[in-house]
Amino acid sequence: MKLGVSYFGSRHVEHVREDMEAVAEAGCNFVVHTFSEEDMTYYPETMAEIVRVSKESELEVFLDPWGVGRVFGGEAFSEFVSRNSHCRQTITISGNRINMEKACLNSQVFRDFMRVWLELAANTEANGIFWDEPHLYYGDLVPLFGKPQVVWACTCQTCQRLFLEEYRHEMPADFNDEVKRFRQDTILRFIGSLCKVASEKGLKNALCIFPTLDPRYGIYEWEEAVKLEGLDIFGTDPYWLCFNRKMEDFVRDVSRAIVALCAEHGREPQIWIQGFRIPEGREEEVGHAIKIAYEEGVRNIAVWSYQGSACMSYLRSEKPEMVWQKVSAAYKELRVKCRECEP
Ligand SMILES: [Zn+2]
Numbered sequence: 001m002k003l004g005v006s007y008f009g010s011r012h013v014e015h016v017r018e019d020m021e022a023v024a025e026a027g028c029n030f031v032v033h034t035f036s037e038e039d040m041t042y043y044p045e046t047m048a049e050i051v052r053v054s055k056e057s058e059l060e061v062f063l064d065p066w067g068v069g070r071v072f073g074g075e076a077f078s079e080f081v082s083r084n085s086h087c088r089q090t091i092t093i094s095g096n097r098i099n100m101e102k103a104c105l106n107s108q109v110f111r112d113f114m115r116v117w118l119e120l121a122a123n124t125e126a127n128g129i130f131w132d133e134p135h136l137y138y139g140d141l142v143p144l145f146g147k148p149q150v151v152w153a154c155t156c157q158t159c160q161r162l163f164l165e166e167y168r169h170e171m172p173a174d175f176n177d178e179v180k181r182f183r184q185d186t187i188l189r190f191i192g193s194l195c196k197v198a199s200e201k202g203l204k205n206a207l208c209i210f211p212t213l214d215p216r217y218g219i220y221e222w223e224e225a226v227k228l229e230g231l232d233i234f235g236t237d238p239y240w241l242c243f244n245r246k247m248e249d250f251v252r253d254v255s256r257a258i259v260a261l262c263a264e265h266g267r268e269p270q271i272w273i274q275g276f277r278i279p280e281g282r283e284e285e286v287g288h289a290i291k292i293a294y295e296e297g298v299r300n301i302a303v304w305s306y307q308g309s310a311c312m313s314y315l316r317s318e319k320p321e322m323v324w325q326k327v328s329a330a331y332k333e334l335r336v337k338c339r340e341c342e343p
Contacts, residue, residue: 001029001299001300001334001335001338002029002030002060002268002270002299002300002301002302003027003028003029003030003301003302003331003334003335004028004029004030004031004032004059004060004062004300004301004302004303005023005026005028005031005032005275005302005303005304005305005306005327006031006032006033006034006064006302006303006304006305006306007019007020007023007031007032007033007034007305007306008033008034008066008305008306008311008312009311009312010311011039011043011046011050013046013049013050013053016050016053016054017053017056017057019306020053020054020056020057020059021057023054023057023059023306024057024058024059025328026324026327026328026331026332027328027331027332027334027335028059028331029058029059029060030059030060030061030062030302031054031059031060031061031062032061032062032063032064032130032302033047033050033051033054033061033062033063033064033126034063034064034066034074034076035047035063035064035065035066035117035120035121035124036065036066036067036068036074036076037067037068037076037077037078037079037080038076038077038079039066040068040116040117040120041079044120044123044124047063047120047124048123048124048125050124051063051124051125051126052125060127060128061124061126061127061128062126062127062128062129062130062204062206063121063124063126063128063129063130064129064130064131064132065114065117065121065129065131065132066132068080068114068117069081069102069103069110069113069114070101070102070103071089071102071103071105071134071135071136072131072132072133072134072135073132073133073208074132075312075314075315078101078102078103080103080110080113081101081102081103084103084107084109084110085099086109087103087104087107087109087110088100088101088102088103088104088156089102089103089104089105089136089137089153089154089156090104090153090154090155090156090159091137091139091151091152091153091154091155092151092155092173093141093149093151097155097156100137100153102136102137102153104153104154104156104158104159105134105136105154105186105187105189105190106154106156106158106159106162106186106190107156107158108158111190111193114194115197118194118197118198118201121203122198122201122202122203126203127203127204128198128203128204128205128206128232128233129194129198129203129204129205129206130206130208131191131194131195131205131206131207131208132208133208133209133210133237134187134190134191134209134218135187135210135217135218136152136153136154136183136186136187136218137151137152137153137154138150138151138152138153138216138217138218139151139152150175152175152179152183152216154183154186155171159171159182159186162182162186163178163182166182167182175215175216180215180220183215183218184215184218184219184220184221184224187218187219188219188224188225188228191207191225191228192228192229192230195207195228195229195230195231196229196230198230199230199232204232204233205228205230205231205232205233206231206232206233206234206235206270207225207228207231207233207234207235208235208236208237208270208272209222209225209235209236210236210237211236211237211238211239211243211250211254212243222257222258222261223261223264223265226261226262226264226265226267227265231267232267232268233267233268233269233270233300234258234261234262234265234267234268234269234270235258235269235270235271235272235298235300236254236258236271236272237271237272237273237274237304238250238251238254238255238271238272238274238289239272239274239304240274240285240289241274241277241278241279242274242277247285247288247289247292248288248289248292251271251273251289251292251293252292252295252296254271255269255271255292255293255296255297255298256296256297258270258271258298259296259297259298268299268300269297269298269299269300270298270300270301270302271293271298271300271301271302272301272302272303272304273286273289273290273293273301273302273303273304273327274286274289274303274304275303275304275305275308275309275317275323275324275327276304276305276308276309276315276316276317277309277315277316277317278308278317278318278319278323279317279318280318280319280322283317283319283322283323283325283326284326286303286323286326286327286330287326287327287329287330288330290303290327290330290331290334291330291333291334294334294337299338301334303327306324307320307321307323307324308320308321308322308323308324308327309323310324
């Protein structure tokens with residue numbers, strides 16, 4: 001049984017050590033540390049120390065390319081994007097190409113940059129990488145007058161060229177089936193190449209995709225993602241408050257689908273539980289969601305994030321300490337249950 005939590009907000013190793021002891025005490029046996037562009041630039045050795053103290057608390061450690069290139073989930077800025085405007089994702093509005101604040105997944109410069117990230121991540125001696133929500137830009141443009149329009153990335157020159165090579169005609173302006181497929185393939189090829197390198201370095205690969213089959217989010221055929229070479233753990237994050245869904249149905253349905261898919265393809269299913277922006281009075285749902293994932297057969301459960309995301313006002317729950325209590329209580333209960341049923 002793997003139970004974990006993500007962690008960010010402190011680079012004081014002694015504070016992190018105390019927090020990792022608290023993480024283990026709460027019933028966790030793994031932690032996901034964010035490893036942003038700022039970390040890779042200014043904290044590479046500090047991160048190695050943070051990995052070490054986490055392991056001293058008996059935690060398995062995963063690193064997350066948090067907001068790197070602004071193409072993964074995460075509240076972190078990207079210096080890569082600001083320095084490399086020619087490597088950005090592009091949208092097209094009325095024939096005009098506009099650069100977005102995200103790196104293009106087909107850009108060789110960005111791919112090389114991710115190899116450097118991976119090298120630094122491997123140097124920390126973490127156990128694995130957590131590839132979180134890799135995506136391409138999508139948006140609905142609703143002008144004051146005129147027709148609403150969908151805008152999607154990536155329509156940069158590199159992507160246009162690759163599309164032409166593959167489909168033998170120009171990339172269409174509409175968000176049609178070919179475009180949907182090309183975007184999905186772009187994300188999968190990008191993550192697939194990283195997984196391959198990571199596993200050659202002895203790192204485990206965990207991939208988390210959005211909890212929807214809506215092509216706007218990129219990956220709409222989960223079976224194409226679960227099959228990626230070098231992938232060990234496959235999952236999603238049914239954050240019911242973000243998607244405005246009923247917790248029980250959303251967590252249950254998505255968990256069931258992930259468990260079935262992973263069983264078919266020999267991967268370990270993982271479900272992320274929302275532990276941020278929990279309104280006061282709804283803390284109970286967090287513990288309940290953990291138990292639902294367990295009931296559906298998930299044995300690798302994680303919560304975003306430590307202490308109800310107390311350290312970041314943008315994500316903080318209204319009563320973060322209460323959220324964390326619910327997480328800890330549910331985790332401890334599952335530990336006991338697991339010892340009894342699955343020795
Ligand atoms: Zn592109």
